[in-house]
Amino acid sequence: MKKIIIIGGGIAGLTAGIFAQLNGFQSQILEKHHTVGGECTGWDRKGYHIDGCIHWLVGTKEGTSLRKLWDKVGALDGVEIYHPESFMAVEYQDVTVHFYRDLELLKNSWIEISPADENVIAEFCQDIKKLQSFEVPSGKPLDLMNILEKVKFYFSLRHVGPVINKYNKITISELADRFKHPALRYAIASFVPEGNYSALPIIFPLGTFTGGQSSIPIGGSRKLALRMQNRYLELGGTLKTSCEIKQLEIEQGKVSQVTADNGEIFAGDYFITACDAKVLYEGLLDGKYPDPEFETRYNNPADYPLASNIYLGIAYQDKIESIPRTLKFAVENLDIKENNKPLDFLQMTHYNYEPDFAPEGCTVITFAINQYEPELAKWEDLVKDKPAYNREKNRIGQAVISAMERRFPEMQGKLELLDVATPQTYQRYCNAYRGAFMAFWPTLQGKELSHSGKINGLDNIWLSGQWLQPPGGLPTALITGKDTIMRICKLEKQDFNM
Ligand SMILES: Cc1cc2nc3c(=O)[nH]c(=O)nc-3n(C[C@H](O)[C@H](O)[C@H](O)COP(=O)(O)OP(=O)(O)OC[C@H]3O[C@@H](n4cnc5c(N)ncnc54)[C@H](O)[C@@H]3O)c2cc1C
Structure with missing residues (x-):
């Protein structure tokens, strides 16, 4: 049985571990922290629990392909989902702008605030509506698709593509300026700072939220990660926490083993680094296997900012x-x-x-x-x-x-x-x-990235996690964790078992 070593026990690492086990590999997750979850976590203080992550989770809607994936990894097993009435409310002087889940209510409440903005509000809501049924692609990654599958994939984006392009090409301030009422302008502009940040981070969340695709699992982020840990362990995976990997041993274009901070060595056939991209390229790989896509981004923080x-x-x-x-x-x-x-x-x-x-x-x-x-x-x-x-x-x-x-x-x-x-x-x-709590933030000048995680010059190691598809987030960590195992299955010439 081939062995996969996974560095990092965040959502991407846990997902990779679960699919490794489901596909007949022996796997081991090595996590630096004393607990799993990475940025999807929460902590206790003085009798209170501070949830450090989930404000909205895309993929909570039953029947969607993303929900099936969350279910497969045990993240939402038997969990009640809380559907908040509004995404957010923004006060401006004596007006409160509500981003309601009910799009009709949102529209009518905004028109009540500013009848003069009726047309622009209607257009904005229509664009949100177009994204409501958009499902984040979670099947096969592009690099594993054949031509026919790629054609089908792009065809499936025909309704949402124009909306995404439209909001990707304007800044949040330009979007805000389309509204006459200062409260609406202020509420929209407050999503991201002024500057060249694109308006995508407002339209996409509102599409999934009003479409019922994103809500909040009761119990919060830490419990979600721990349920995934349980699924992984039930499937026979092994987990080692408080184990920071400091070094990779490379022989003839392959990683042979990794060394932890306490000197312990872990050997494997395949390696997945489900951690920060910079930690991989400049830390573990010591700058010897640079990736032009990431270099471009790290060298140009104005177009590829971190938050x-x-x-x-x-x-x-x-x-x-x-x-x-x-x-x-x-x-x-x-x-x-x-x-x-x-x-x-x-x-x-x-x-x-x-x-x-x-x-x-x-x-x-x-x-x-x-x-x-x-x-x-x-x-x-x-x-x-x-x-x-x-x-x-x-x-x-x-x-x-x-x-x-x-x-x-x-x-x-x-x-x-x-x-x-x-x-x-x-x-x-x-x-x-x-x-950084997510990957590069979308700007007008910044180009989109969809990376396979392959490390140039090395055959048996991949990057996985939110950095492969900025701006990241939990669904990206989930999908890329699964995708990495799909790539290994392809190399092993075996069917991927979902
Ligand atoms: C305050 C906050 C709110 C957020 N809200 C949301 C939200 O509402 N919805 C949403 O979708 N997303 C949200 N996110 C983003 C989401 O948490 C991340 O996108 C996601 O958790 C990233 O998962 P990951 O597995 O790719 O990476 P990480 O969570 O970064 O996991 C990487 C893991 O690798 C470990 N590691 C790193 N280096 C090593 C090493 N050398 N050896 C061993 N282990 C190592 C780390 O300790 C970590 O556990 C939020 C994040 C924050 C911080």
Whole structure:
């Protein structure tokens, strides 16, 4: 039986492990952290659970091919799915813009805010509607398709292709400027920062969300990853945690073994690096097997920016009844920057639908503050001075609590800071380059990437995970983990067993 060594126990690594076992390989997952999940995780503080990932999961809709894949890897086994009423609500002065799941409701509520924008709202909603039934391709990867399959694949994109192209060619600010009402402009523009970021990150999530394809599995991110771990172990896979791979042994164009930080050696026939691309190319491969696609992107952060975030967990000693699950509200003088500009809003998410995340009568709230290239560099410097780094985390935490109390006076005295994660937290725990929580962010100048994961010059090792198909996300990790095993099956001249 051939052996596959998988470096990284995030969603891509776990998926690769499960499909390796299902296809008759012997596999072993080696994970740096003490637990699996990678960036799909959550952590406990003072009796509260902070979910560190899933705000929406594409593929929760029964019957879709992605849902079947999530089911196959045990991610959603027996899990209740929570369908929030709105993706997000954005306050602008005395107006609240709701991104409702019900597209008719969204449309009518926006027209009520701004009758003068009726036509542009209708066009926007029509474009969202076209994406509602779009299923993220999760069958065969392009490099394994024959000509006929490729023709069929491109034909299947004929309705959504034009919409995706349309929003890929305009910036989010250009999209926002089509609306006359400042509240609608503000709500749309707040999705990504000003600049050359494309409008795709607004239209795609709204398509899947309003189409009922993306919701939230109850229990959250950590439980999802642990269910996948169970599936993997039940299938006979072996997992070693707290095992960081530091070195690859290469002989005649093949990897023969890998060495962990404690000196332990793992040999195999095939190797899958289900971790950050930079860790692979510049760390494990020591820059000796560069990939032009990735080089281009790392050398041009203006067109291929990375994003991370500051992620705060806050305890609220009361229940939340009437605040939308995810809300953006205006703040002043916060002294926190996002893409080099003072932050003028905060985005909160509360988990009143997850009673197990907080003690009886209480609620956990998270805040995500996006951080882009300028801030990522700042965090890299700051972490070198641990006391200053911790002071900054605490300062941000207290500033957010004060802003929260100003917006919701009834919360005064009932909020407590639980935890502040920074881009450096993701770097430290997940080996995420610059703390990136997704792959390269889409911009107008940046070209799309769909990579097979093959390492030029090496025959038996692949990259897998979110970096193969920016901007990444959980479905990409899932699909690419499966795809990598499909490629190995092809090399072994055996049918892939789904
Ligand atoms: C705050 C936040 C919110 C998010 N929200 C969503 C969301 O709502 N929906 C969504 O779809 N996505 C979301 N994402 C993105 C999603 O979490 C990632 O896209 C996905 O988890 C990436 O999975 P992966 O397996 O490709 O990589 P990772 O999760 O990065 O896994 C890589 C694994 O490899 C391990 N590793 C690295 N180097 C080594 C080494 N040398 N040796 C051994 N192990 C190693 C790491 O520890 C890690 O466990 C969010 C991410 C964050 C941080």
